Amino acid sequence: MSRNIRGDESALENVLSLVEALVQLSQEQDCESKLPLCVVWEADKLRITGYETKNTRVNRSKTTEVGTKQEYLLNQIKDAGKSLKLPPQKAESSVSQKERELQEVQTALDWLKELKVREDERARKNQGYWKFTLTLKHQTATIKDNLEVVKQKWKQHQKTNLKKTFQTQTADKSFDWQEICGIMLEKHKRLTTNQLLFADDEMKFDLEDIHVPLALVERTKRETICGDISPEQGSRFYEPSYEEKQRFEHEAFLGQVIRDSVGKTQGRRIALIGEPGAGKTTQLQTIAFWILDNNLGLPIWISLADLQGKSVENYLLQDWLKNALEVVRVTEEQENAFADLFKNNSVWLLLDAADEMSSLQPLTEISQQLTGWVKNARVVLTCRVNVWEANANALENFETYRLLNFEYPQQVQEFIEKWFQPRNLTPQPPLLIKERGSNKGGEQLWSELNQAERQRIQDLVKNPLRLALLCSTWQGSDKGLPETKAGLYQQFVEEFYKWKENRFPTNEQQQEELNAALGRLAKRAIDQETSRFRLRHKFVREELGDAKQQNSLFWLALKLGWLNEVGLAAESATKEKVYAFYHPTFEEYFAALAVKDWHEFLNHVPDNPALGVYRIFTPQWKEVILLWLGREDVETEEKEEFIQALVEFDDGCGEFSVINKVRKGFYEFRAYFLAAAGIAEWKKSLKADAIVAEIVKWGFGEFKVEQNEWVRFLEAIAEGARTALPQTNHIKAIAALVELIGNPQLDDDTQRQAASSLGEIGSGNQEAIAALVELISNPQVNDYTRSLGASTLGEIDPGNSKAIAALIELMGNPQLDNSTRRQAAYSLGKIGSGNEEAIAALIELIDNPQLDNFTRWLAASTLGRIDSGNEEAIAALVELIGNPQLDDYTRTLALYSLGLIGFGNEEAIAALVELIGNPQVDDSTRRLAASSLGEIDPGNEEAIAALVELIVNLQRDDYNRTLAAYSLGKIGSGNEEAIAALVELIGNPQLDDDTRWQAASSLEEIDPGNEEAIAALVKLIYNPQLDDYTRRQAAYSLGKIEPGNEEAIAALVKLIDNPQLDDDTRCRAASSLGKMDPGNQKAIDALVELIGNPQLYYFTRCRAASSLGEIASGNQKAIDALVELIAKPQLYYFTRSQAAESLGKIMSEEQMPSVVTVLKDYLSPKTYKNHFKRFDKCYSLIWKCAQSMPYPAFHQAWHQQE
Structure with missing residues (x-):
């Protein structure tokens, strides 16, 4: 330049x-x-x-x-x-x-x-x-x-510049990793639908042609905390005090979660989950290319089905790197250069389709493989919902985002318009552009789809894959619109054969034979414990014949493209070929076609379940069952029999019918929830209304006249029912929720939950909108519920003026408690983005001199969120911060908000600089001001200097010095002055050890791999004058920045073995050791010993139980100790509760039978009556087991002692 x-x-x-x-x-x-x-x-x-x-x-x-x-x-x-x-x-x-x-x-x-x-x-x-x-x-x-x-x-x-950067880093090895990753990524730049529609060039699209961005929703549950909140968790002070559901539009997700690292893992561990065809792979593709285009690092794509039993590390070195460098054999130098990229936090691992792995517990396997140098990569993973929910605890440290469906009508119409829009890459004069006009096929499809009586298919095609199939069949067919998923796939299969007639003509008999054979093949594949979607040559040949024999079914399936070769079996010495259906959804459809009788899903043998068939409890069969229920050629009576068999299933495990808050067995609930999903496909079921009513009752409770109160079911049951509700018939579910919300006997908490559930499924539904409008207009409803109702209304009807007005009114009401007003502000920030009415009302609040400072802060911070960079919001916060009469609490909130919304604003920067330099300001405010200044003006010298001054000044209290070092670690990334200041702090012999430890820890944050930080921590650990607490912290920090460091492990082991050490410090040392060296038996033994000590303070036992839940996955000794702890009636409830939670996290499927056998005796009517909390905890644990265990194995474990 x-x-x-x-x-x-x-x-x-x-x-x-x-x-x-x-x-x-x-x-x-x-x-x-x-x-x-x-x-x-x-x-x-x-x-x-x-x-x-x-x-x-x-x-x-x-x-x-x-x-x-x-x-x-x-x-x-x-x-x-x-x-x-x-x-x-x-x-x-x-x-x-x-x-x-x-x-x-x-x-x-x-x-x-x-x-x-x-x-x-x-x-x-x-x-x-x-x-x-x-x-x-x-x-x-x-x-x-x-x-x-x-x-x-x-x-x-930008790519060229970044390329130079990577070339500089690896000049001696001459690897251009940016270009290498780009070339490898291009191989995945295809839409999944192109594989389905390869017969017609008009239906092949580039990602940019057809992509309609999907929104995502994150669910986060408040963690159970034993003790106070650390400085690192300080921002939790500002979070709303309920389980939140945060929605991200596509661009906001890329900007906030991927680029800005918002979220509990700071963007390092992200899971994208969704139903089949929800657009998970497409979303991952957009993320991959966005990372590349915005120079955020090096994206490496792995289709997890390709692992074929290899670890991620081995696959990267033996397959990906070999292909990327185009070499016969990868040298050690090349491997080291590649590993260095991970160690330098340059790599994003994009792991696609965990549900397609050849593993019984794919999420557990991934968790165990993200270790060593691989763990330094940022990870974005995709997975089907049912697989994720079956074993979510395996990756509980991941941020989980569920892909939302298309919004109807806006996004569905946009997709149809893009699909049918004429594509001509040659620039045309304006006149010809007008002459081309819009495609009539798209207009006709939209006109037909948007009819009022088409509600079912409107709901069906909110799924991206199903909408693509609808467009493709409409484009080449004169058939009407289908009512079910099965009907849609049937249309596609029929059209598919028509498309292929020119090149590979087939007669009706051949098609029927091939469909039947593919169905048998699919059924066998889905029944496999591993490799359900990756089919080896021999396996396929057994069903379809010889691939080389012309006109054999195998040959025909390959020629038509129903099956495709996808690689070689890694575990096979002969390198056997591997095939796959072109999309897993169609494997499931063909399997559904091959099911002759519903008894193939369920053949109950109550006395000896080992002899029965229980595919209804196998997650991989769920989609097949739903497709079978949607088949038009299956008799109505047979479908009705199957639904009846599900709702009347008797699992023979427990006497729950007499227990009010339970009433059914574990697998009886599972069967009923499947029936609820089934009536979304089989909408004519005579039991549909009764099934939805039961699901709503279990999810939200019912009014008991004899007790004159609203009675809820156990939380495990209620949560399961609320999860099942979005999967059932939406029209009936919305009607039931609307009726529930209007029930005058409903308690506030249940009304809030019902409104939230309505928000999940009621998008654009007029009944749902009317019910919520009535809810927020009802003066009898409490303010907190009105706030949540308005928030939900804003989600299902964006821009709804009544919702925005209600939230603004609640925010500005000084008579309300701060929690409710904060909740209203938070809700408005979620739904009011860019809304002119909301912006105007907030400005009016800010300008009102009669309002209290807390309200003005709320209004300003909310305005900054919905209208980024709004000058009036920033000016109001600056004014508040400078007000000498302002209380410390509100000033703290204003400083925090300014750091979030004032990026680059000169007025905000000047105000914070002035505040930092004010000698009258207390240390806490100065630190927060410096931290906020670093957020809005990265690298600001005054901010860094102020934090350094706070750290080195021995007259300051330790708490503020520690926080200052922590803040510097957050804002000083890559800043030479900050690095130099921290290095100087570490080497200053006048400073106390705790400050030097925090300085070393912060230095690692802003300058990963800094040798002086590592050396300082090692020196601290061996300092004989060091107190035990700081030694533990130093060892843990060293373990974080250099996993496996022997000095750190040795120091923590020595602490644990020290008989003079107090129990709480031993507990913390063991926890730290377990985190930096997962599964370390020394750490687990120490925690188990602490748990078993009856003299131990309950708080320490609680912490020990919590730590076991983090480090002792699958450890039998830990599991036995936690089971024993749960069974002790004299223990403080909170400790037993924590033990149950930890047990739920660490037990593997192999260990579940023994847990069921031991704990099921606590599920008697007697325990329910006399020790309800213990009953509840044990029930939740066994409920978790029942979601994973095969029914025959559960039945055997339940009756083991009999």
Whole structure:
């Protein structure tokens, strides 16, 4: 570059604003105009110049082309409705707003030249005049397409720069990892639907052509905390005090979760879960290319089915790296260079389809493999919901985001329009563009789909894959719309054979034989314990014959594309070929076609279940069952018999019918929940209304007249029922919830939960919207419930004015408690983004001098969230912070909020700088101000200096010094001054050990692998004067930054073995050892010993039980100790509760039978009556076992002692 020009995202936005303003002017301006700013197209070049008119000596005017000026370009940007993003300004700067804007115009022009988009002409005398051309797409192209030229050149420029960075890091090895990862990723740049629709080029799409972004929702449960909140968890103070459900639009997810690392794992461990065809792979693809395009690191894609029994580490080295480098054998030097990328936190592992792994417990296997150098990678994983829920605890440290369906009607219509939109890559004159018009097929499909009586299919095609299939069959067929998933797949299969007629003609008999054989093959595959979706050659040949024999079923399946070769079996010495159905969903459909009788799903033998058939309790058969219920060729009577068999199933385990809050056996509930899902496909079932009513009752309780109160079922049952509700018939479920919400006997807590469930399934439904409007308008309803009801209403009916008005009213009511008002503000922040009414109302609240400071803080922080960078919100927070009468609590909140919303704002930066320099300000406020300043102005010298000063000043209290070091670790990443200051702190012999430990820990945060940090921690550990607490902390920090460090492990083992050590420190030392060395038997033995000590303070036993839940996965000794702890009636309830929670986390499926056998005796009516809490905990544990164990194994474990 000719000069050091700013290259962040705001610079790109300014470049695009300038180009868009000029292209827009070209569409409005007369080509003959001779104005100070004139733009003229010449094919793909846009020429920018300007004219000046002057009077001559003979009183005539003369117009001359001289070029344009920057100020004219700036005016055009503003006239086009755009504004320039200005970088942060130093507080002492006196540069005016206009001067800064003109500087940004210059920066934009510089970038256009750097990107080789701008070519200059010599302007007269070069005195501030500009003549240039921009090379774009074409005069006939849209503004969006012309801007895309600039975006692509920007991306290429960024890639080139990053490439240089990676080449510099590995110059001696000459590996360009950025390019390598890009090339490998391109192999996965295909839509899953293209595999299904390969017969027709018109139905092949690039990701960008057809992609409609999906929203995601995160569910987080509040953790049970034994003790106080650490500084690292300080932000939890601001979280709403209930189980929250956070929704992210696609762009917000990429920006906040992927780029900004918002979330409990700071973006390091992310799971994307969804139903079949929900768009999980497509979402992972968009994330992968977004990471690459935004230079966030090196994305490495692994289709988990390809592991074939290998560990992730071995696959990376033996397969991925070998293919990526295109070598016969990978050298040790190459392996080390590759591993270094992981150690430097440069790699994102994108793990697709955990549900397709050849493992009984795929999530447990993944958890065990993310170790060593591999664990330093950021991980984004996709998985089907049923597999995730069956063993979610295996990856409980992951942030979990569920993909939401398309919104109806907006996104469904958008997808249809994109699908049927004519695609012509050759630029066309405007007239021809208009002549092409829109595709009538898409308009006709939408017109048919949007009929009021089409509610069922409208709900069905919110799933992306099913909508794609509908579009494809509609495009080539004159058939009407199907009612079920099975009907949709049936249409597709019929059309598929028609598409193939030209190249591979088949007659009806061949098609029937092939479908039947594929069905038998699919059934056998799904019944396999491993490799359900990866089918070895011999396995397929047994069912379909010889692949080489022309016209055999195997040969035909390959030629038609129903089966595809996907690789070689890694475990096979002969390298046997491996095949797969082109999409797992169709394997399930063919299996459903092959089921002749519902007894193939359930053949109950009550006295000896080992002789029965219980596929209804096998997760991989659930989708097959639902597809079978949707088949039109299955008799109504047979479907009704099956539904009846499910709802009347008797598992023979326990006498629960006499226990009010239970009533049914564990597997009886599972069978009933399957029936509930079944009536979503078999909507004509006579039992549909009764089934939905039962599910709602179990999920939310019922009013008992004799007790005159609302009675709830056990939480495990209620949670299971609420999970089943979105899977059942939506129309009936919405009606039942609407009726429930309107029940005057309903308690507030249940009403809130019902409103939340309605929000999950009621999107766009008028009945649901009306019920929620009535709820928030009801003066008898408490304010907290109104707040949640308004939030839910805003989710299912975005922009609903009543919802926004209700939340603003609650926020501004000083008579309400702060918790309710915070909840209202939080809800408004979720649903009010960009809403003009909400923004205006919040500004009015901020400007009201009669309001209390807490309300103004709420309004300002919420405004900043829904209208990012809003000047009035920032100004209000700045004013609050500077108010000497403000209480410390509200000032703390205002500082925290400013750090979230004030990025780059000069006024906010100046206010925080002033606050830091104020000698009257207390240390806590100064630290928080410095931390917020570092957030909104990264690398700010005053912020770093203030934190360093707080750390080194021995007159400060230890608490604030520790927090200051922690804050510096958060904001000082890569900053040389911060690194130097921390290194100096570590080497300062005058400082206390605790401060030096925190400095070393923070140094590792901002400069991973820093040798001085490691050396300092090792030195601390061996300091004989060091107190035990700091030694433990130092050892744990060392274990985090250098896993497996022998000095750290030895130090913690020594602490555990020290008989002089107090029990609480031993407990913490064992916990730390277990975290840095999972499964360490020394740590587990110490925790088990502590648990068994009856003299131990309950709080320490609780902490020990909690730690076992984190480090002792599958350890039988730990499991036995926790079971024994649960059984002790004299123990404090909270300790038993923690023991049960930990046991639920660490027991494996192999250990579940023994847990059932021991704990089932506590599920008697007597225990329910006399020791309800113990009954409840044991029930929850066995409930968990019942979700994973095969029914015959559970039945045997239950009756073992008999």
